[in-house]
C-alpha cells in the first residue's frame with residue numbers, strides 16, 4: 001500500500017472512535033483530510049466539529065459539517081489528529097502543518113486524543129523530525145539562541161505565518177529522550193506560544209496504518 005492509501009485507511013478507521021451525537025475535535029493535515037472526508041458521510045450523526053486550523057475549517061464547511069467555536073463547547077469526547085512522529089508511549093511531535101498551537105488547545109479540551117498515522121511515523125525516540133515551535137516574532141532570535149545553547153539547530157520556516165499571526169522555528173538535532181520535561185522547559189521560555197511536543201496531551205490511542213492493516217496502540 002502507498003502512504004496515501006495508509007492515510008485513507010486510518011482516516012476511515014477513526015470513524016469508529018466518533019461518539020454519535022457529539023461534537024468531534026478535528027486536527028490538521030493530509031491524514032486528517034482523509035478523516036474529514038469520511039466524517040462528511042456521517043455528518044447527520046454528529047453535532048458538529050471543533051477545528052484546529054483555518055484549513056481544516058474550510059474543508060469541514062465545504063463538506064457541510066458545522067464548525068463550532070471552541071469556547072462554546074463544554075464536552076469534546078474525542079480529538080482526532082495526525083502526527084509527524086509518535087513514540088511507543090503515545091508522545092508525539094506535531095506541527096509539520098504549522099497548526100500545533102490550535103491542535104494542542106483542541107486536544108486539551110478533548111477527553112481522548114486518537115492519533116491517526118501511517119507506520120512511518122512510529123519511532124523509538126522523538127526528534128528525527130525537526131521540532132516545530134510557534135514563537136512570537138520579536139522573540140524568535142532569542143529563542144533560536146536558547147535552542148543552539150542546548151545543541152539544537154533552529155531555522156525559521158520560510159514564508160510561514162501561523163493562523164495566530166506568529167512564526168515557526170523548526171529545530172533539528174534534538175534527541176528528545178524525556179518529552180514531558182523538554183515540553184515543559186521550552187513552553188516556559190518568554191515568546192514561545194507552544195512547542196510541538198505533545199507529551200502532556202499525548203495520544204490515548206494510535207491507529208497506525210501498516211501493510212497488514214490498521215494496528216491499534218492504546219495507552
Ligand SMILES: O=C(CO)[C@H](O)[C@H](O)COP(=O)(O)O
Pocket residue numbers: 027028029030031032081082083084093094095096097098099100103
Ligand atoms: O501536526 C500536524 C499539522 O500541524 C499534522 O498532524 C502533522 O504534520 C501530520 O500531517 P500529515 O497527516 O499530513 O502527515
